[in-house]
Amino acid sequence: MTDSRHMESGALLALRTLMERLPATAYPEAWQVDHKRYRRGLYQLCVSMATATHLMHDLTSHANLLTLAANLAAGICVHQQRARPSQSRDDRLRANWDLLEPLVAHLMRLLNIYTHLAGDCTPVTPPSRSGLPGFPSASALSPIKRRATPERAKAGAAPTPAPAAAADKAAPQERDEKEADKKASQSVGFFMSSTEYQKLYAMLRTIYETYKITLNTQSSARLLGVLEASLTALGVLLELVGTAQAAPLAEELLGYLSALIRLTPARSLHCVLQLLRAMFGSAEAGGECARCPPTPACAADLDEPSLYQACVNGPYVEFTGFVTSTRRLTAGDLAAPPRPEYDGRRPGQAAPRGTDKQALASYIRVFEPSVIKALKLYTVTSDPDVQNQVLWLLIQLVQLRVNYCLLDADQIFIGYVIKQLEYVEEGQMKEGSQVIPAIFSFLVVLSYERYHSKTVVSIPKVIQLCDGLVASGQSPEAYALPALRPIVEDLFVSTRPSVQDVKELEAQKEVLLSMLLRLIQYPEVLELVALAVYV
Known part of the structure; x- marks a missing residue:
């Protein structure tokens, strides 16, 4: 020091x-x-x-x-x-x-x-302790004052009803204040x-x-x-x-x-999301770093790579890592739950299958005021960081089997989100590319939700919205490709038991593949095509 x-x-x-x-x-x-x-x-x-x-x-x-x-x-x-x-x-x-x-x-x-x-x-403020507890008062210690006449003692012991009645009226309010102060101090x-x-x-x-x-x-x-x-x-x-x-x-x-939330909305909502994941076991101990242990190739990034490392070993390690992650995504498709479980790189993850429903219901109610405030904040702000956190919070709630229709009964919020995509197509959102991945992940998750026996947002509608971004003339690397990833992962990686017609599912896959082939000149598309072809 x-x-x-x-x-x-x-x-x-x-x-x-x-x-x-x-x-x-x-x-x-x-x-x-x-x-x-x-x-x-x-x-x-x-x-x-x-x-x-x-x-x-x-x-x-x-x-x-x-x-x-x-x-x-x-x-x-x-x-x-x-x-x-x-x-x-x-x-x-x-x-x-x-x-x-x-x-x-x-x-x-x-x-x-x-x-x-x-x-x-x-x-x-903590209660002051100036006096000595349990110590008798001065009048009790004085031998002269203890020589009270029987009449004076009797008169002093007589109750006074008026102050007692006033005290009874003020007692509930004072009791509530004391309980609140005691709760705050504890x-x-x-x-x-x-x-x-x-x-x-x-x-x-x-x-x-x-x-x-x-x-x-x-x-x-x-x-x-x-x-x-x-x-x-x-x-x-x-x-x-x-x-x-x-x-x-x-x-x-x-x-x-x-x-x-009024001071730092994005970070406050991120903490709400992290608390929600911690409460229901959706976050692994150690977070993203625990799922991605360091490799010798990562440790060698700070040094100048050799010719063998740059031409042979480095690409081989990256390729094997990609194949391993792809196999992890496709493993267990037959026993997949109704909700899509995305790769660990994505912030939203599905709830564990052994979640206690009673505990879930009691804990979810604690988050209700924060979620309502987050929904209102989304519609009055243009900050993409804040909107991202709100969407990922809703994704996590829906994946925890929370009925979305209870949060947005009049479908006002989902309508606002779809309206945002129209502004993006017209180039009216300057930072729209930052919120596109969260929007389409949210729409894909909502495709499993039903409102009066109808799907809130169908997959064909989501593909149509994505096709609108491709045809809008905006940069595909910034808008269309981030929007395509959650759709590809949902259709090709995870199963969709809600789709009864296999032909309909195959038709949706063909439409998505044709859209990917139209953008094949971009390197980012190759990973998405590999996901689709590998499965």
């Missing part, structure tokens, strides 16, 4: 940059992410510095610490999973939670602070019991007041830097826990995220 704050800030920025270039999940030995030694490693140091040092009030360094700690935690958990492949999932998740709990508690307190700022609420995110968090709250309150009355981007970056880092770190940590760990925090965390 050094006494120079500039040296500390620079070192943290350098470590964060290294972490982004060389993640701990892919290079565990470089970061020394041994699960047995984490208590004296870099992870524990980052958590301690973020919660109990002066760097807690340096907002830039605090944000770097949170990002670094979350990625180190992911590296430790993934390393543990690879080192002990025979360990049961429950034991692995419990071990992960023992590691992550201090950092999750810190993030919950930070989100609670920002929730109070966004809602302009006054934090609940929450995981309660921060007023620590002077360090009180100082951080006061500092952020001052910055927030300036943020509301100025257009200065510097104040916005200072205020939202720690919040964005907190939500990003929390999204990473939620991939490493299961239902038993996420369920006790769900209601409190969703309350924070619903309030913070």
Whole structure:
């Protein structure tokens, strides 16, 4: 450790940059992410510095610490999973939670602070304990005052009905306030019991007041830097826990995220999605990095490849990896569930088959306010990141067997989404290419849903919309090809038991193949054609 704050800030920025270039999940030995030694490693140091040092009030360094700690935690958990492949999932998740709990508690307190700022609420102060409990009053100790006459004692003991009646009227309101204060003080995110968090709250309150009355981007970056880092770190940590760990925090965390949507909508909705996946076991412990272990070819990317590596070994490794992933996609087609299960590269995944329906129904109700707010936000924003997160959240809900028609009974939202595609065809959406993959994945998932015995969106309709993008004159690499991928995966990779007519299914495949052949000059089409031909 050094006494120079500039040296500390620079070192943290350098470590964060290294972490982004060389993640701990892919290079565990470089970061020394041994699960047995984490208590004296870099992870524990980052958590301690973020919660109990002066760097807690340096907002830039605090944000770097949170990002670094979350990625180190992911590296430790993934390393543990690879080192002990025979360990049961429950034991692995419990071990992960023992590691992550201090950092999750810190993030919950930070989100609670920002929730109070966004809602302009006054934090609940802990009860003061100035007096000595159980100690008798001065009048009880005085021998003279104890010599009361029987009449005075009797008069003093007589009840006064008027104050009691007034107290009975005010009792329910006071009782509710006390219960609310008690519940707030017992929450995981309660921060007023620590002077360090009180100082951080006061500092952020001052910055927030300036943020509301100025257009200065510097104040916005200072205020939202720690919040964005907190939500990003929390999204990473939620991939490493299961239902038993996420369920006790769900209601409190969703309350924070619903309030913070107005400040950082995209990251808040991403955390809602990650919490939903953690609650129902849709996320593997370790996330995407756990499903993609590093290979020698990945480690050699930083070095100058040899001629043999560039011409023979490199292409061979890529080809075998592609064939392996394709076989994984096509395995078990006969026992496939009604919903499509996409490749691990896609954010939306189907629910596990052993999901308890009663637990599912009770947990889904907790997400209802956030989902309703997300649907409203989609129609009033033009931010593609926010719209992407809303669509993936809906995809996850539908794959969890939630009836979409209950969310959009009047078909207003789906109509708005289809209208967006018309704007894209006319070139009126500048960043429309960023939301195209999520839109068509959403439409494909909805092709399994029914509204009054009719399909919400049929596959021929989805193919027609995609054909409109091809004929619109927009760049096929940016619009048509990303739209074709979910349709190809659905028709050729996963089975469609809802299609009774085999001839109809074959006709849809022929139409899709002809569309792919029209775009065969683009290299991205070759992978989609390989998927179709291989099956």
